[in-house]
Amino acid sequence: MITPPHHARPYALPLRLALGGAGMAVLFLLLHGGSITYAAKLLLGLTPPSDTPTLTLLACARTLALLTTALLLAFATSSGLLFLTRGLWPSSLSLLAHLGRLLFATPALGLISAWAGWWIGSRAGVIETLMPPRPNELGEDLTESLARQLWTGLAPTFAIAIPLTGCLLSQIAQTLNPTPNTPLILGLRARGLSPSQILDRHLLPLLWPRWHRSLETSLFAALLLALPVEYALDFPGLGNGLVHALQTQNPQATALGLYASGLMLALLTGLLQFIRPRSLPAPLTLETGMERDEDGVVLGSTRLSGSQRLHRKGDATREAGSLVRPMTAADSPSAISVFRLTPSPVKKPILPVIATLLILLIAIPFLLTDSSSPLHHQAAQLVTGQTWLTGWKNDALACFWILELALIGGLILVALRLTILGDWLRRYGSLETLVWSPLPIWAIAWSHTSGRIISIDLALASLAAIALSIHLHTSTRRYTSAPLLQASRTLGATSAQAWRTHALFPWLLELVAFLISLFAAAWWLRIASFSLSTPEKSDPLTSIGTFLAHAATDAFHHPLPLLSASLAAAVSILFWWTLGRIIHPLHPDDA
Amino acid sequence: MTPNLAPLLEIKNLRIRFKRYGAEPAEAVKGINLTMMPGESIAVVGESGSGKSATALALARLLPEPPALITADQMSVVGHDVLNLSERQLRRMRGRDIAYIFQEPTTSLNPVLTVRTQLAEALTLHRPDVKDQDAEIISWLCQVGIAEPEKRLRAYPHELSGGMQQRVMIAMALCCRPQLLIADEPTTALDVTIQKQIMELLAELRRSLGMSLILITHNLGIIQNVADRVLVMFRGEIVEQGPVHEILTSPKHPYTQALLACVPRMGTKQHRLRTIDYSQLESTAPRL
Numbered sequence: 001m002i003t004p005p006h007h008a009r010p011y012a013l014p015l016r017l018a019l020g021g022a023g024m025a026v027l028f029l030l031l032h033g034g035s036i037t038y039a040a041k042l043l044l045g046l047t048p049p050s051d052t053p054t055l056t057l058l059a060c061a062r063t064l065a066l067l068t069t070a071l072l073l074a075f076a077t078s079s080g081l082l083f084l085t086r087g088l089w090p091s092s093l094s095l096l097a098h099l100g101r102l103l104f105a106t107p108a109l110g111l112i113s114a115w116a117g118w119w120i121g122s123r124a125g126v127i128e129t130l131m132p133p134r135p136n137e138l139g140e141d142l143t144e145s146l147a148r149q150l151w152t153g154l155a156p157t158f159a160i161a162i163p164l165t166g167c168l169l170s171q172i173a174q175t176l177n178p179t180p181n182t183p184l185i186l187g188l189r190a191r192g193l194s195p196s197q198i199l200d201r202h203l204l205p206l207l208w209p210r211w212h213r214s215l216e217t218s219l220f221a222a223l224l225l226a227l228p229v230e231y232a233l234d235f236p237g238l239g240n241g242l243v244h245a246l247q248t249q250n251p252q253a254t255a256l257g258l259y260a261s262g263l264m265l266a267l268l269t270g271l272l273q274f275i276r277p278r279s280l281p282a283p284l285t286l287e288t289g290m291e292r293d294e295d296g297v298v299l300g301s302t303r304l305s306g307s308q309r310l311h312r313k314g315d316a317t318r319e320a321g322s323l324v325r326p327m328t329a330a331d332s333p334s335a336i337s338v339f340r341l342t343p344s345p346v347k348k349p350i351l352p353v354i355a356t357l358l359i360l361l362i363a364i365p366f367l368l369t370d371s372s373s374p375l376h377h378q379a380a381q382l383v384t385g386q387t388w389l390t391g392w393k394n395d396a397l398a399c400f401w402i403l404e405l406a407l408i409g410g411l412i413l414v415a416l417r418l419t420i421l422g423d424w425l426r427r428y429g430s431l432e433t434l435v436w437s438p439l440p441i442w443a444i445a446w447s448h449t450s451g452r453i454i455s456i457d458l459a460l461a462s463l464a465a466i467a468l469s470i471h472l473h474t475s476t477r478r479y480t481s482a483p484l485l486q487a488s489r490t491l492g493a494t495s496a497q498a499w500r501t502h503a504l505f506p507w508l509l510e511l512v513a514f515l516i517s518l519f520a521a522a523w524w525l526r527i528a529s530f531s532l533s534t535p536e537k538s539d540p541l542t543s544i545g546t547f548l549a550h551a552a553t554d555a556f557h558h559p560l561p562l563l564s565a566s567l568a569a570a571v572s573i574l575f576w577w578t579l580g581r582i583i584h585p586l587h588p589d590d591a
Numbered sequence: 592m593t594p595n596l597a598p599l600l601e602i603k604n605l606r607i608r609f610k611r612y613g614a615e616p617a618e619a620v621k622g623i624n625l626t627m628m629p630g631e632s633i634a635v636v637g638e639s640g641s642g643k644s645a646t647a648l649a650l651a652r653l654l655p656e657p658p659a660l661i662t663a664d665q666m667s668v669v670g671h672d673v674l675n676l677s678e679r680q681l682r683r684m685r686g687r688d689i690a691y692i693f694q695e696p697t698t699s700l701n702p703v704l705t706v707r708t709q710l711a712e713a714l715t716l717h718r719p720d721v722k723d724q725d726a727e728i729i730s731w732l733c734q735v736g737i738a739e740p741e742k743r744l745r746a747y748p749h750e751l752s753g754g755m756q757q758r759v760m761i762a763m764a765l766c767c768r769p770q771l772l773i774a775d776e777p778t779t780a781l782d783v784t785i786q787k788q789i790m791e792l793l794a795e796l797r798r799s800l801g802m803s804l805i806l807i808t809h810n811l812g813i814i815q816n817v818a819d820r821v822l823v824m825f826r827g828e829i830v831e832q833g834p835v836h837e838i839l840t841s842p843k844h845p846y847t848q849a850l851l852a853c854v855p856r857m858g859t860k861q862h863r864l865r866t867i868d869y870s871q872l873e874s875t876a877p878r879l
Contacts, residue, residue, distance in 0.1 A: 183698040189653055190693075191713055191763070192686035194679075201712060205703045 013436060014270040020437040021262010025255040028445065032251040042252060043259050060260045063230070063237035067222055067268065070157050071215055074164035078211075082172055097173035103166030156235045160222050167218055171210045176203050216272050219265060224440055228528055232552075238264065242441070246448040247534045254445045261438045388565040391544040392572070395526055398543075402461045402522045403515060409465025414472050434466050444529040456529050460522050471514050479503040520576035527569050544569045599771060599803050600627035600650070603665040607645050607827075610658040619645045621827040629770065632797060632804040634818035634835065636811055636850070642827040643807045647773050651685050652676070669770050687717040690764035694776040696756035700748040706732075707744040710763055717767040731762040736792060754785035758792070765796060772797070773805045778813065790817055811854055815839065823847045 022043055029039040085096060176199065188198050223239075230239035238260055245253035413431065416422060425431055443459030479485065479499070488498035530538070530545025535553050538546040544565050551562035607620035620642040627633055635643045648654045649661050650668050666673045669688040676684065693699050701709060710728045714721050721727050725744065732740035735758040748756055757777060764772060774793060778786035794817045797804045806817055814821060814835060821838040823831040823846065831844040842848045 183693055183695050184701060186648075186653060187691070187693055187699040187760075190651060190685055190691035192682045192684070192716055193712075194682055197716075202701050202704070205701070209703065 014266040014273065016433050017262050017269060017437060018266035019262075020433060021259050021265070024262065024437070024439075024442045025259035028255045028258055028442065029251060031446070034251070039255070042255065059236060059241045060238050060264060062235070063223075063226060063239060064264055064267070066153070066156055066230075066235065066237055067160070067219070067226065067264075069153075070160035070164060070222060071219075071268075073157060073161040074168055075211070075215070077161070077165045078168035078172065081169065093173050093176055096169050100166045100169030100173060103162050103169065152233070152235060155233045156226070156229045156237075159229045159233070160225055163225070164215075164218050164222060167214055168211055171214050172207060175207045175210050212272065212275075216269060219268050219272075220436070220438065223261060223265060223438065224528075227441070227444075228531060231532060242445070243532050246445060246532060249448075254448075258438070258442055258445060261441055265438060388544055388547050388561070388568055390541040391547045391565070392568055394541070395523055395543050395545075396572075398457050398526060399519050399522045402457055402464055402526075403519055405458075405461035406464030406468050406518065407515075409461060410468030410472055413465060413469030417469075417473060431466055431470055435470060439463055439466075440525055444525075444532070447529060448533065456526060460525055464518050464522060468514070468518065472511070475507060475510055479507050516576055516579050520573050523569075523576065524573050527573075596629050597670075598626050598667070599629045599631070599669055600625060601665060601667040602626070602650075602663060605646065605649065605661070605663040605666060607642070607649055607654070608660045610660065616660060619827050620649070623824075623827075623829050625822070625829070627771075627803060627805070630801055630803055632806070632817060632819045633822060634806045634808060634814040634820070635822045635824060636808055636814065637824035638809055638850070640826075641824040643809075643824050644775055646824075647691075647775050647805060647807050650773065651689050651691070652681050653685075653691075686713060686764075686769070687767050688769055689771045689773065690767065690769035692757070692760050692764050692772070692774045692777045694779040696753060696760045697748070699760060700756060702748055704747075705744065706746050706748070706751075706759055710759070710766060713763050713767055727766065728762075731766045732759070734796070735759070735762045735765075736788070737762075753782075754788065757785075757789055761789075761792065761796070765800065765802075768800070769802060771803045771805065773807070775807045776809070777806075778808075778810070786813060793817060811839070811851060823850070 025043055026036065026039040029042070030036065034042075081096065081099070184202070185198060188202060193201070226237065226239040227243060228239075229235070230237045231243040234240065238257060242254065242257035242261075245257055417425060440460075440463060443456065443463060446459055447456030480495075480503075482503065484502050485495075485498045488502055489495065493501070526543060527545040527548070530543040531548045531552075533546055533549050535546075535550045538549060540547045540550040547565050548562060548569075551565060602623065602625040604622045604624065605620055606618065606622050608616035608618050610616050623642075623646065625646075635646070637643050645654065645659075649659075650666075650673065652661065652673055654661065661674065663674060669684070671680070671684055671688070673681070673684075707725070707728060710731065711724045714724050714727060718727075728744065729740045732743060737743055737755060737758050743751070743755075743759075748759075751759065761777075772793075777793070778789050790813050793804065793806070796802075797817075804817070806814060808814060818835045821832065821835045822829050823838065823842075823844065825846045831838065831842065831847045838847060839851065842851055
């Protein structure tokens with residue numbers, strides 16, 4: 001199989017993240033009328049923020065602890081599940097795979113279950129909740145206080161850890177699922193190893209590099225997820241502070257939040273780098289985008305495997321000799337890849353079937369209720385979408401615009417790669433650095449503080465354009481250097497003919513799948529961004545996000561608007577995400 | 592070859608079929624008979640899809656069953672009635688009595704484990720009596736011609752060349768002192784000079800260790816110095832067998848003749864490389 005050119009993690013990623021965070025913070029302050037000197041002083045701690053600081057070192061430490069605990073919890077849960085089911089290997093893999101998908105979709109399923117729970121509660125006349133009330137802190141004893149503190153930390157930890165666990169479980173299912181006829185497994189069986197020995201000694205060591213990579217790439221999504229989670233569960237961390245800074249339109253605190261985000265990501269990626277698996281082969285180092293040898297001869301990505309091209313200076317890294325599929329741009333952890341920009345194809349589209357059944361299951365009680373009941377009235381509102389449909393439509397329309405802008409921007413960036421600037425972009429891994437940086441948080445912050453709806457769309461379009469340009473560049477190079485095409489050319493076909501016959505259709509399918517996933521990610525980010533807005537200053541019809549912000553203010557008395565809108569958002573995003581996975585084609589060499 | 596010894600391998604009427612959805616099972620091997628004496632070396636030649644590898648894998652029941660269906664009147668391998676062995680007994684036999692080398696060393700070695708770990712695993716499984724594993728591994732690496740074996744112990748597969756990886760595979764197969772080594776196209780993924788070195792190494796090790804060897808290949812050019820006997824397989828059947836010199840110099844079956852005629856020779860003026868005419872073969876081919 002051809003290894004695609006890796007727009008992998010750029011070298012010195014922690015340093016790039018720290019500097020990137022600082023750069024974003026400075027840019028943010030400059031856009032809000034500050035000077036470079038002031039920005040530098042603020043970030044160095046020489047000048048305190050003008051208003052009351054909403055972001056403290058303690059808040060950053062809390063979020064750091066939250067993310068670390070969530071990562072550890074996800075790791076421990078996945079390992080535990082693997083350990084419990086390893087006796088049943090390989091028949092347990094499908095169970096783990098389904099569980100992984102289920103957990104990955106937990107936010108949506110959580111909303112659905114909450115909605116169903118509310119409905120059951122409303123029929124019985126009592127609304128049950130697991131969330132302990134916040135009592136008068138002066139009156140609570142030590143036990144109550146400890147329990148509340150524990151809950152304050154546990155709830156967001158679980159909220160972040162559960163999708164991460166799903167992600168890690170999916171990696172298990174992919175890594176431990178080799179067919180008995182792969183050369184490695186055949187060789188091991190021929191040497192007399194039992195299935196459990198093959199699993200323990202050979203397949204599990206292969207799992208760790210994948211998990212390591214998955215944890216590293218998940219950090220960015222986890223940090224982004226921490227914003228709404230901390231805000232919703234009132235966890236006094238960086239995310240909550242950043243949201244409050246955005247709501248109070250405080251540029252200094254927002255800039256500090258961006259700066260702290262960069263530092264935190266740098267610290268966590270640095271830690272993960274420190275525990276990089278020893279069993280992982282030494283990195284095969286390639287210059288970022290190195291496409292010419294010393295004589296100026298253009299090299300295909302596949303020809304860079306020789307030892308003569310190792311250890312060049314100024315490079316991005318790539319892991320060699322691993323059975324693990326090498327990292328591609330799709331593994332880059334920008335928040336846009338929350339939904340996995342190039343997801344794995346769905347062999348059995350069971351998820352859409354389950355989703356449809358769930359929706360039907362939830363809809364049936366409404367269909368059976370008396371038409372004069374208030375519940376039915378509310379259900380009618382839900383079905384006709386009188387409440388959230390306008391926001392939903394606006395979101396959909398905006399995401400189409402984002403996609404169109406991203407297409408134009410992506411093509412421009414691809415064209416830039418062909419100019420003299422392209423060499424600079426390749427040499428320093430500039431676009432890759434942007435994809436790995438916490439740009440979505442910057443985009444959300446900018447759109448909030450600028451006070452213009454268009455800002456978030458433009459920011460998301462820019463992000464999508466960068467991701468798309470990397471995808472276009474990667475996939476085109478991968479297909480161009482496929483042996484299938486080379487074989488076609490050796491038979492006398494021109495490059496264009498070979499492309500048209502063998503690569504164009506799968507390339508287009510891959511692009512469509514990517515665009516659909518991008519659409520889902522943009523939708524999610526738009527809703528997430530608007531849901532953080534202040535209800536008093538936003539129009540509920542702008543987006544489902546703003547509608548959610550409004551509905552959340554009176555959720556305990558009137559939960560239906562919040563829950564129905566959440567459900568609509570979750571189902572829409574899941575639909576697009578799954579659609580992207582279904583139409584994802586196989587690479588010709590994989591087929 | 593000693594006539595008084597019991598055969599190392601005795602197969603009668605071996606049939607291998609593969610189940611297919613919505614169709615009759617595909618018959619890959621159609622009732623072959625094979626006897627092999629200890630210390631003997633056999634080359635199995637034939638084109639792709641002739642059933643060579645399926646036969647070799649069936650000897651240790653390595654084909655996944657199902658979809659494979661293996662039947663035989665008799666199938667005795669290194670004293671074991673392979674068809675009636677339990678999975679545990681098969682595992683004990685594999686690696687210790689019968690060892691394999693496959694064609695792609697790059698993908699046959701675990702990329703995240705060092706050479707030492709992978710060799711030590713074979714020793715731990717089948718020769719737990721070896722006390723100093725490192726010394727044993729180094730001695731085997733020396734025997735297969737790896738320079739600076741102490742350094743290579745800690746190397747990962749990607750740090751070795753293709754030829755060295757195949758040498759490691761050979762060391763791994765031989766370190767448990769099997770009685771029968773099956774080399775399934777061991778040189779296909781290697782360049783010509785390395786092919787020659789590997790074949791010479793196999794021949795030398797076979798002589799020095801006194802083991803039997805089954806060499807599976809479609810390359811008739813490499814068997815002369817390694818094999819005593821040649822089996823020619825075509826469409827799941829052994830169509831001709833005999834001493835290597837006889838088969839190479841005076842082949843009787845039209846398929847063997849056609850196979851040899853396809854081998855390009857240096858110094859011979861040929862306008863066009865010959866290919867096999869299957870339509871003619873099917874009408875005239877007898878089983879010899």
